[in-house]
Amino acid sequence: MSRRRALHPPTRAMNGFTLIEVLIATVIGLIVLSAATSLAVASWRGLTGVELRDGIDRNARFMGIGLHRDLQEAGVDLESLPAFGALMVSNDTLSILRVPYDPAQAPPYSLSTANFGTGVCGATCVEIQTGGPAPMLAVGDLARLQTNNQRRLLLVSGVNAVAGGYRVQFTAADTLLGRPAGIAGLVINPAATFVQKLATATYWLEGTSLMRADRVASNGSPIGEIVATAVQTFHVTLVFTDGDEAATANLADADGTNDYDDVAAVRVQTVLQAERTDPRVNRGSLLTRVKEWYVVPRNLIYERNRL
DSSP, rough: HHHHHSSSSSHHHHOOOOOHHHHHHHHHHHHHHHHHHHOOOOOOOOHHHHHHHHHHHHHHHHHHHHHHHHHTTTTTOOOBBBTSSSHHHHHHEEEEOOBSSSSSOOOEEEEEEESSTSSSSEEEEEEEEEEESSSSSSSTTTEEEEEOOOOHHHHHEEEEEEEEEEEEOOOOSSTTTTBBBBBTTOOOGGGGGEEEEEEEEEEEEEEEEEEEEEEEOTTTTEEEEEEEEEEEEEEEEEETTSEEEESOOSSSSSTTTTTTGGEEEEEEEEEESSSSOTTSSSSGGGOEEEEEEEEEOHHHHHHHHOO
């Protein structure tokens, strides 16, 4: 027996691992597993943060594209007057007006004096001549009534054929989209007065949703659709030709350089937030970003400077 053992000594494979070796292997395994888990958690946290930040950036890009497009169309064939701007801001509501092209320019219609000497058929009614075809005006349309150097906004409530032209009826609102409306108090010279369809784009914040409207309800309020969500603030200021910046134009002061016909640019500042919170991102607090756009509407400059 002793001789056999001497000829065949016990091997490590026969004896297995020692307790120390098992403990060392276990510790090494735990270290590797812990490192891998930490890496996975960090990677997941990073991906979640990227996802939330990308959501804010996508929202900002979408907002910026829409605002830039609409602002660049402000004042198309619509020269601003001191008290009636193609671009107006009131309580951080941004309102843009232009003459639409569909595909040709919406034509101006002179007043008809066939039935009334002034072309005015009532407090909320004027008559226009079109030269034959029906006017490009319909119920719900916005239009400007321009008489000499005065302008009013009209919300069309009816268009009917009459002898010598068409009768255009409009709502009795005194203001529309922050601008003077109706014909009350105007001295109308029919030879120097016309009515023309306008298009609008109006932005405002409703809760945390940025709204955009291209139509107006019968009560004068804009009919909006959501263009961006998770918007904390929406702040708009006007930049005037002399470099001054204000939340709105001021017609009451003696300064003649801060009226609506002096607007040169618009600054839009917003605070956008992530769609949700995550305990792994920003220590569980809501992620926010400040975004700003500075737009110089080229048509405002063109309409102001053209002969």
